[in-house]
Amino acid sequence: MSLTSRLAAAWRRLERGHDQLFVARWRQGVRREARRQQDTLRALVLLESLGVDNPVAYETLEAIPYLVADVHAWHRRMGQESFGDAGVCC
Amino acid sequence: MPAIVVALVVAVLFFLGYRYYSSYLATKVYALDPAFVTPAHSMRDGVDFMPTNKHVLFGHHFTSVAGAAPIVGPAIAVFWGWGPALAWVVLGTIFAAGVHDFGALAVSVRHRARSIGSLAKDVINKRARALFLLIIFFLLTLVNAVFAVVIGNLFVANPEAVLPILLEIPLAIGIGQYIYRTRSAALIPSIVGVILLYASILLGQLLPISLAGIAAEDGLFTERNIWVILLFAYTFIASRLPVWVLLQPRDYINSHQLFIALGVIGLGVIVGMDQIVAPAFNDTPEGSPHWFPFLFITIACGAISGFHSLVSSGTTSKQLDKETDARYVGYMGAVGEGSLAVGSILACTAGIAATQVEWNELYASFATASDGAAGNFVGGVASFAENLGISNSIAVIFAAIVVISFAATTMDTGVRLQRYIVQEIAEIAGARVISRNVTIATALAVLIPLVMALLPGGGEAGYTFGVLWQLFGTTNQLTAGLALAVIAVWVTRRRRNPVAVLIPLVFLLAMTSWALVVNLGNFIEEQQWVLAPLDAIIFVLALWLIVEAALALRKGRLAALAGEPEPEPEHER
Numbered sequence: 001m002s003l004t005s006r007l008a009a010a011w012r013r014l015e016r017g018h019d020q021l022f023v024a025r026w027r028q029g030v031r032r033e034a035r036r037q038q039d040t041l042r043a044l045v046l047l048e049s050l051g052v053d054n055p056v057a058y059e060t061l062e063a064i065p066y067l068v069a070d071v072h073a074w075h076r077r078m079g080q081e082s083f084g085d086a087g088v089c090c
Numbered sequence: 091m092p093a094i095v096v097a098l099v100v101a102v103l104f105f106l107g108y109r110y111y112s113s114y115l116a117t118k119v120y121a122l123d124p125a126f127v128t129p130a131h132s133m134r135d136g137v138d139f140m141p142t143n144k145h146v147l148f149g150h151h152f153t154s155v156a157g158a159a160p161i162v163g164p165a166i167a168v169f170w171g172w173g174p175a176l177a178w179v180v181l182g183t184i185f186a187a188g189v190h191d192f193g194a195l196a197v198s199v200r201h202r203a204r205s206i207g208s209l210a211k212d213v214i215n216k217r218a219r220a221l222f223l224l225i226i227f228f229l230l231t232l233v234n235a236v237f238a239v240v241i242g243n244l245f246v247a248n249p250e251a252v253l254p255i256l257l258e259i260p261l262a263i264g265i266g267q268y269i270y271r272t273r274s275a276a277l278i279p280s281i282v283g284v285i286l287l288y289a290s291i292l293l294g295q296l297l298p299i300s301l302a303g304i305a306a307e308d309g310l311f312t313e314r315n316i317w318v319i320l321l322f323a324y325t326f327i328a329s330r331l332p333v334w335v336l337l338q339p340r341d342y343i344n345s346h347q348l349f350i351a352l353g354v355i356g357l358g359v360i361v362g363m364d365q366i367v368a369p370a371f372n373d374t375p376e377g378s379p380h381w382f383p384f385l386f387i388t389i390a391c392g393a394i395s396g397f398h399s400l401v402s403s404g405t406t407s408k409q410l411d412k413e414t415d416a417r418y419v420g421y422m423g424a425v426g427e428g429s430l431a432v433g434s435i436l437a438c439t440a441g442i443a444a445t446q447v448e449w450n451e452l453y454a455s456f457a458t459a460s461d462g463a464a465g466n467f468v469g470g471v472a473s474f475a476e477n478l479g480i481s482n483s484i485a486v487i488f489a490a491i492v493v494i495s496f497a498a499t500t501m502d503t504g505v506r507l508q509r510y511i512v513q514e515i516a517e518i519a520g521a522r523v524i525s526r527n528v529t530i531a532t533a534l535a536v537l538i539p540l541v542m543a544l545l546p547g548g549g550e551a552g553y554t555f556g557v558l559w560q561l562f563g564t565t566n567q568l569t570a571g572l573a574l575a576v577i578a579v580w581v582t583r584r585r586r587n588p589v590a591v592l593i594p595l596v597f598l599l600a601m602t603s604w605a606l607v608v609n610l611g612n613f614i615e616e617q618q619w620v621l622a623p624l625d626a627i628i629f630v631l632a633l634w635l636i637v638e639a640a641l642a643l644r645k646g647r648l649a650a651l652a653g654e655p656e657p658e659p660e661h662e663r
Contacts, residue, residue, distance in 0.1 A: 014277060015275035016275075018280070019276065019277070022149075022276070022346065023269060023275075024146070024150075025150045026269060026341075027269070028137060028140070029334065030270060033333050033334050076133075
């Protein structure tokens with residue numbers, strides 16, 4: 001292995017280490033914030049399922065398929081072990 | 091004595107503490123199990139719950155807990171000599187902070203990575219949750235007040251540092267956007283960003299920003315107080331922005347600055363071979379507080395800090411790959427913070443002055459010591475940086491930027507968190523106007539510490555910064571006391587020996603209560619009608635905590651003797 005390729009490999013290791021130590025924490029924070037906003041939107045769209053009248057239910061109907069995919073993870077995150085009628089989600 | 095000798099002795103003691111005492115804690119007190127499936131695996135979601143390599147997780151944990159507090163506290167406390175300050179930092183780190191940080195992590199991991207506030211409700215009782223909220227409210231109020239004063243003082247003393255700090259904001263936003271929008275490695279942009287930040291020091295030297303022209307000599311609108319008002323106006327706006335716009339990128343730059351500052355201190359001490367010129371024990375002058383018990387509330391972060399339990403149980407416990415990693419991450423996090431405090435002690439006893447006469451002038455009274463604490467640290471670090479060939483004028487601004495950056499980010503986070511706490515307390519109290527209105531909640535989160543921050547040195551009603559700092563220390567120690575109480579009850583219920591947890595718990599509560607009572611007497615005598623009620627409220631919280639801890643421990647012991655199973659944790663609502 002030549003000196004150049006060794007240096008390049010060492011640089012890549014340094015980049016990976018830096019990424020894990022500093023950048024991963026930053027990205028995690030951004031993902032957490034994105035998820036928080038997504039959770040708020042999901043709660044609003046699923047208001048009817050939570051027993052609350054939603055005046056814009058008709059308008060948000062189309063968004064439901066995009067938001068139910070991870071509804072199980074969401075209700076567990078919110079502290080509810082189950083969601084909706086038995087068998088609907090879990 | 092050469093500073094390097096002290097640094098080496100402390101390093102050996104910290105190593106022994108980690109090697110033997112944390113091993114005892116891991117096996118006999120917290121009984122870590124390598125086969126236990128941690129929440130990072132059982133609840134993995136790729137965001138909060140994510141198994142992480144223990145060295146990387148230690149880096150995340152350390153950068154979250156380290157800030158300006160372990161710098162300022164020791165910088166004030168060396169007023170009593172370097173001996174008591176160093177002894178408390180070393181013994182506190184090994185026997186109190188290590189037990190506390192490691193314990194909070196271990197207990198949280200066994201309770202689905204729940205936060206210490208929720209754990210207080212589960213392990214002690216529902217009243218403990220309300221107690222936790224109140225302690226955190228006062229902790230955050232005082233955090234925001236003391237750091238506003240620290241930054242104000244540094245801006246007045248170092249007008250050349252103002253422009254680099256202002257430029258740090260667009261720089262942080264730029265780096266944040268780069269990382270957000272690209273998937274490539276961020277090492278080079280980060281290096282460029284840090285270089286640009288420090289290059290702006292030259293610009294700051296050309297364009298120093300001072301408010302002396304518009305400020306009054308004394309009274310409410312002194313230069314320091316105008317900076318304090320501007321800082322709170324900034325935090326009011328900054329805390330309303332999404333975290334990814336400004337707070338996170340600033341934190342990202344700070345995490346680099348932390349390692350750079352530690353490197354400069356370490357290398358500067360080794361290369362310069364500076365001598366400690368401060369006395370080991372300094373006689374307390376008339377009118378200044380005695381070191382016993384005030385040392386133990388002046389140095390909170392760096393010896394033991396309740397804030398760490400919030401980080402341990404808030405984010406770190408969700409990422410622990412194996413339960414046995416808690417020993418390395420939790421205990422070493424405390425050791426890292428202790429090392430930063432030792433760096434501050436060395437900077438303020440060896441770096442800051444060449445002779446004891448010079449040092450005595452800087453630490454002539456408690457008021458002088460506390461008002462100049464951050465500036466003394468800045469001067470000391472600048473001296474260490476000079477040992478590495480950096481010119482004094484640049485080194486001073488470099489060190490000021492590091493401290494101001496840490497303190498400003500802490501204020502941003504503090505006001506943000508305080509807003510949530512204000513809303514939660516208002517919700518419990520039924521004050522919906524406040525709980526439902528973010529602007530009013532934020533205004534309250536800003537105005538209360540603003541009033542506290544404007545009074546130090548503000549005419550006849552004023553008081554010294556050190557007194558405000560000590561009140562902050564008491565709330566931090568009470569947070570640690572609550573976390574230690576939770577850990578002690580948890581350990582007792584498992585029929586393990588809780589002495590290792592009870593000793594720091596009893597010591598902390600005793601010292602904090604004692605200092606609060608002495609201060610209360612002083613405040614009433616001096617007719618300090620802002621501080622006296624505040625001190626009295628914190629003292630009532632301390633008594634409440636003592637009663638709850640004693641009752642919970644007794645109940646836990648009886649339950650353990652009766653062989654009752656531990657109650658199931660409730661779900662968050």
